[in-house]
Amino acid sequence: MIPVNEPLLNGNEKKYLNECIDTGWISSEGPFINKFENAMANYVGRKYAVAVTNGTAALEMAIEALGIGKNDEVIMPSFTIISCAQAIVKAGAKPILVDSEYDTFNMKTSDIEAKITSRTKAIMIVHIYGLPVDINPILELAKKHNLKIIEDAAEMHGQTYNGKMCGSFGDISIFSFYPNKIITTGEGGMVLVNDEVLYEKCKSLRNLCFSSDGDKRFIHENLGWNLRMTNIQAALGVAQLERIDEFISKKRWIGAMYQELLSDIKTINLPIKQKDFAENIYWVFSITLKNEYQKSAKEVMKELGAKGVATRPFFYPMHSQPVFTKMGLFLNEEYSNASKLYEKGFYIPSGMAITEEQIKEVSKIMHEILT
Incomplete structure (x- = not known):
């Protein structure tokens, strides 16, 4: 059987994994986490990156970080993976669907404005299979109607739109590093932002909203998740991103x-x-x-x-x-x-x-x- 996907792991993956094992840094506290986050942020052209457990988690964290919740609406394509709609529904918000272009598989930008209501909080751009969504018309709509933009670039590692990296658009963007992605960490994802306040919120949500004050570590003002990527996964990511x-x-x-x-x-x-x-x-x-x-x-x-x-x-x-x-x-x-x-x-x-x-x-x- 010729597999539909098989990753390529013949670079520095073994070397960096052995480093994790030899140093004992196998948890989410190891040095490869920051290396991977910084490398991805620099590559994409974002200021900040937060590594998480998978792309689905990245979407859910993005929705929460933007304050999207009950009675809010988020416009997104019907033709996509369930993670996108699930993240919206789990937050108590409502997905509002648009159709896709048959030839590019991407959401029909011409259908978006008619779906905007007083409850619309954001538009979720989802790039599908190989070509990016036509982003500029959506950015114009977002500016006109004061909407947030979530860019799901899970499948778009290294792709560009008008010469600018996918994953660099909008208020918040996400990637997946599942084994079928262009670069992989086995399981894994990442949230990228330019806003420092949003960045700090994402870091807190990833780590159960522990207090940054050591004396109050186990006193929680908010609820988050344990979405931490391990140093082992990040080591794979660093090796993959090199290539x-x-x-x-x-x-x-x-x-x-x-x-x-x-x-x-x-x-x-x-x-x-x-x-x-x-x-x-x-x-x-x-x-x-x-x-x-x-x-x-x-x-x-x-x-x-x-x-x-x-x-x-x-x-x-x-x-x-x-x-x-x-x-x-x-x-x-x-x-x-x-x-x-x-x-x-x-x-x-x-x-x-x-x-x-x-x-x-x-x-x-x-x-x-x-x-």
Whole structure:
């Protein structure tokens, strides 16, 4: 089986992990935490970074840090991972959905303003699969309506929008370092901000809101979480970030290989290579089946799996999630592109460790099944 993702861990990962073990710094107090946070902040162009346990935790902390809660509304895409909506719902706020563009998979910026009400507190930008959201129109809306911007750049390590790093926009941004991300810490995430007050709040929330006064350490004025990243995870992150330019180049090489090898398959749509504001980073190589092709993504994925090619489905849209239906959310709402993307879309092996031979084998099998 050719895996859909396999990380590349052949840099300084072992060296830095051994350093953690040899020094005994394996908890969240070790020196690699600050190294990783500072390196990410510098790379992205933010003043401050707070490392946490995963991307979902980063989103929940971002919502709390911005003071979003009961009766507030946050505009976000229906086509995304459940973590985004879950963070809003758990805070007592309400997600307000917009549809996505079918070709880029990203939220339709033209649909946002009509969803703004007196309760709208923020817009959550979520970059999907390889191309960034068209950010400038959203920033203009936020300024016009005095809204906060949360940028979910979980999949966008090293991607840029008009030459500026994704993860550097808005009031607060987040990354994920799950194993399928461009750089990984196994599990892990990060919150990035420019505002010092917001930074201090995030640090406090990450660490159970312990008092900074040593005499009052166990006296708590607020509730937080234990979201601390370990020194071991951060050591992996430091080693991975050292090679991010190499990793981005490989992702684009993988994308270019597939674009060339699969271009003659008439039953599929290949991902857009670039927009005016960005070149595709191909975090994953995403496929949609053409309308006239009768099989569903689920059927094609099953056939590929039987021939040794692992795949993953596209996101199941938020407006159709059973858990939200039971809560009475999004009833009678329809976002046609988000629904269609789930029915027609999947992605193929494109992890960092994939080889040229594996790419060619995937292409060969894709031709057997889809032509």
